[in-house]
Amino acid sequence: MSEETVGRGTWYDMMAKKVIERERQLGRNMDKIRTEMGLGASGFPHIGSLGDAARSYAVTLALKGLGFNSELVAYCDDKDGLRKVPVGLSKDLEKYLGFPVSSIPDPFGCHESYGKHMSLLLLESLDKCGIEYRYFSAKEVYEKGLLLNEIRTILLNAKKVGEIVKEEVGQERYTEVLPFFPVCSNCGRIYTTKAFKFEPKTDKVLYKCEGLEIRGRLIEGCGHEGETDITKGEGKLTWKGEFAARWKALDIRFEAYGKDIADSVKINDRICREVLCFESPSHAKYEMFLDKGGKKISKSAGNVFTPQVWFRYGSPQSLLLLMLKRFVGTRTLDVSDIPAYMNELDYLEDVYFGKKQVGDKEATKLRGLLEYCYVMKPPAKPSIHVPYNLMAFLVKMAPKECLNDYVTEKLQSYGYLQKNQNLDASLMKRIDYALNWTRDFEEIKETVITLTDEEKKAITELISKLEAENEPDKIQNAIFNAAKNNGLQPSGFFKMLYNILMGAPQGPRLGPYVLAMGKQNVIAALQRVLSKS
């Protein structure tokens, strides 16, 4: 039962081992083992797109860990047509439905095309996570003719391709239509064309721009009949065949995929093997990310949870933790989970540095996981771990004018910082996350408070005491006295004050806080309540 631990003991190491074993059996060259991910370019990249990258990259890292040369290919699908205008973008874009996203102008005006803009959003988040990749743009790949041999083979064997599609998913379309979308030379659309004949001698595909129904909606064609030169990037393979082509042309040995394209992968595996005579890459299928309501998180549904949103509240490593900690199974996801992942990352770091003891097997795995989260560049020394909710609490309570000082002082008194020790970069980062968090989700609410006569008197008394006192302890005492003198339970009185001052039933020790907040501000707040009541 005590099997050797593979690599760093994670799922990815095991996957890498399987890839190697398979490649060995196939007797293929292993100088460089490429993994691949698809970069969507037709909508805002959501968090799942990053998952694809993270997992494929983890396999690349695992392969390297086992002593092999490996790289991740990021293949940008910028020749895909626009099928739907994403929520949040101008309806004007509808006129570009069916156009390759790389030939649609950038609606934000900052990049050369719509597709570039979208794919760069994802690449930016990959960079933030430290994921390295070799970038391929479909547009360029086709223009340079990198897939030319495969396209020819597929078109020459279109009949067989059609049969495979029919056998696997029962779709008959490709028994008559070629698995190739020419770009219409007249109207510029790509999804509207129907390719019906391939002329091998001239590398031309004949087509008619007929239109296509997508999700119950017709994208109209212009009726143009023409021919397209497959050597010039004037079209692309449909997905039933394109994976296969690029696997072979780019020599891909591993690709993870979401279950939504499982059928497509199945078909492409067969095309790859049976038509292109190339053993398809090893695969791993993962589930989609669902939001808490059980809905698939997708670009068009409007519930866009982008990596950028995550980075507002949590670190890139915590996002990688989410992606990597578990491979199988549906993950439900919500912004409110971010603090938990931030804390879990701290836990992993504690295990990594031996501050927390767990079983050997467990420790190996968790340390490995941390290394993957840091893309094999784990921190050299432990950082200071302040629980997310504490930090959120502190920044919420902290007076704006002296936030850092207040937080520093509190952290010192709670023992997270030594006396005289100041905030370091990582703590500053945590403060930023917590600030965004409280700003966006825990707006201090204006609570309406009705006061009894005793409470009014107590507050009035407190106000006059506050005017005179400037010592934290004396103010603290004044509060207790104001309560007692008016027959109130101190605990209840404190609760009321917290409600008035910060909209929460509890908070930091009031004496010092009143001073930190500015005594006059506190007095003003109390007077407001008195006058309203």
Next chain:
RNA sequence: GGGUCCGUAGCUCAGUCAGGCUAGAGCACCGGACUUUUAAUCCGGGGGUCGCGGGUUCAAUUCCCGUCGGACCCGCCA
């Protein structure tokens, strides 16, 4: 119609590269300690037929088959 995932403590979930002794964590809850307490803190406690039924095994929450419930994906395009 085809397929996948989930179902473990009141809640959220670990336990999924490797099946093994009394199944864990966080939160919540209860009790105690300390305190003019205040994300309090410290100590202790209850609580689980690991959805259900079979099978493989010396041993299954873990593997296999079936079944119920929940969700998702595909079935047009990609």
